[in-house]
Amino acid sequence: MICDLLTRSDLYLSSPGAPSRDVLLVSAIITVSLSVTVVLCGLCHWCQRKLGKRYKNSLETVGTPDSGRGRSEKKAIKLPAGGKAVNTAPVPGQTPHDESDRRTEPRSSVSDLVNSLTSEMLMLSPGSEEDEAHEGCSRENLGRIQFSVGYNFQESTLTVKIMKAQELPAKDFSGTSDPFVKIYLLPDKKHKLETKVKRKNLNPHWNETFLFEGFPYEKVVQRILYLQVLDYDRFSRNDPIGEVSIPLNKVDLTQMQTFWKDLKPCSDGSGSRGELLLSLCYNPSANSIIVNIIKARNLRAMDIGGTSDPYVKVWLMYKDKRVEKKKTVTMKRNLNPIFNESFAFDIPTEKLRETTIIITVMDKDRLSRNDVIGKIYLSWKSGPGEVKHWKDMIARPRQPVAQWHQLKA
Numbered sequence: 207m208i209c210d211l212l213t214r215s216d217l218y219l220s221s222p223g224a225p226s227r228d229v230l231l232v233s234a235i236i237t238v239s240l241s242v243t244v245v246l247c248g249l250c251h252w253c254q255r256k257l258g259k260r261y262k263n264s265l266e267t268v269g270t271p272d273s274g275r276g277r278s279e280k281k282a283i284k285l286p287a288g289g290k291a292v293n294t295a296p297v298p299g300q301t302p303h304d305e306s307d308r309r310t311e312p313r314s315s316v317s318d319l320v321n322s323l324t325s326e327m328l329m330l331s332p333g334s335e336e337d338e339a340h341e342g343c344s345r346e347n348l349g350r351i352q353f354s355v356g357y358n359f360q361e362s363t364l365t366v367k368i369m370k371a372q373e374l375p376a377k378d379f380s381g382t383s384d385p386f387v388k389i390y391l392l393p394d395k396k397h398k399l400e401t402k403v404k405r406k407n408l409n410p411h412w413n414e415t416f417l418f419e420g421f422p423y424e425k426v427v428q429r430i431l432y433l434q435v436l437d438y439d440r441f442s443r444n445d446p447i448g449e450v451s452i453p454l455n456k457v458d459l460t461q462m463q464t465f466w467k468d469l470k471p472c473s474d475g476s477g478s479r480g481e482l483l484l485s486l487c488y489n490p491s492a493n494s495i496i497v498n499i500i501k502a503r504n505l506r507a508m509d510i511g512g513t514s515d516p517y518v519k520v521w522l523m524y525k526d527k528r529v530e531k532k533k534t535v536t537m538k539r540n541l542n543p544i545f546n547e548s549f550a551f552d553i554p555t556e557k558l559r560e561t562t563i564i565i566t567v568m569d570k571d572r573l574s575r576n577d578v579i580g581k582i583y584l585s586w587k588s589g590p591g592e593v594k595h596w597k598d599m600i601a602r603p604r605q606p607v608a609q610w611h612q613l614k615a
Contacts, residue, residue, distance in 0.1 A: 348448035356462035377437035446472035479580035480505035580613020
């Protein structure tokens with residue numbers, strides 16, 4: 207095309223008054239450039255359509271964050287027949303390897319861009335955040351326990367050895383627990399054995415052996431070994447920490463086998479315990495706190511007749527020591543009692559940060575030990591609702607500050 211233009215320009219330049227050769231050459235170059243630009247623009251629109259289609263396909267085929275997680279969760283822990291239980295769980299601090307970590311394939315820059323954008327879109331979606339939060343709640347860590355079990359056929363004796371526990375939750379306001387273990391052979395809950403109490407220990411070692419003697423094997427395999435870990439409390443009912451159950455017909459009892467089991471929430475600790483309305487009033491000039499137990503609602507029924515006989519105990523704690531106790535009257539057969547009783551405690555200002563007020567709602571029983579319905583811990587280091595109430599009391603001196611609290615185990 208340029209050659210043709212140059213040939214014509216020679217004829218044109220020979221005519222008088224014609225422009226110079228250089229001017230025509232520049233015009234030809236500009237014309238060709240415009241033509242190429244038009245062609246490229248068309249190609250650009252075509253490329254954009256193609257890339258858009260490719261981007262859409264990538265969005266449709268990319269995996270969700272849950273897909274990889276689901277594959278890894280399907281791995282099962284298998285025990286060798288006749289051997290000890292093997293802990294195949296990932297070692298703490300070690301990152302599990304996946305097939306995708308072992309091999310990498312070269313990707314184009316467009317694929318990288320598409321995948322990165324897709325990942326960000328999935329990470330920012332509201333559903334994934336709610337799923338992860340829900341999973342975190344369902345996998346509450348109550349610790350785990352190690353134990354051994356075996357049967358002696360000659361002596362008709364079942365042997366259970368409680369070895370140790372790890373990562374138990376703190377049940378006491380001091381940030382620790384006093385754990386011990388109860389051993390049952392369900393469905394019999396009348397006869398039980400217990401370990402010793404390990405004081406202030408979240409990783410206790412018991413190494414205690416228990417024998418169920420004179421137990422025919424035919425009956426042993428019909429029982430369920432049930433272990434319940436509790437936090438010992440000298441002044442009230444022991445708090446449940448977690449439980450483990452294992453049917454003995456699924457265990458090879460010909461020799462001692464050792465197991466690690468995650469503790470699960472105790473079945474008797476589920477459900478609402480009710481709520482308590484109380485007020486706090488701090489007087490800095492008198493160095494005192496007035497606790498007013500106002501009323502309760504929807505208390506848990508602890509008696510056979512579907513009701514309770516509630517009263518409230520109020521303990522003043524300084525550091526780890528119980529300083530003073532007071533209690534309300536007992537309200538007979540009432541799940542929504544009204545107390546309206548006030549108690550004053552002397553607390554110097556400098557001791558407020560080390561002070562805890564423990565409020566326990568009890569069920570009175572004439573024939574047996576009184577049952578704990580629920581507790582509330584009020585201090586600087588309690589739960590969010592309790593801490594809010596404590597801080598509101600400090601921020602509003604000489605004024606009663608009332609708040610509802612959910613009773614806890």
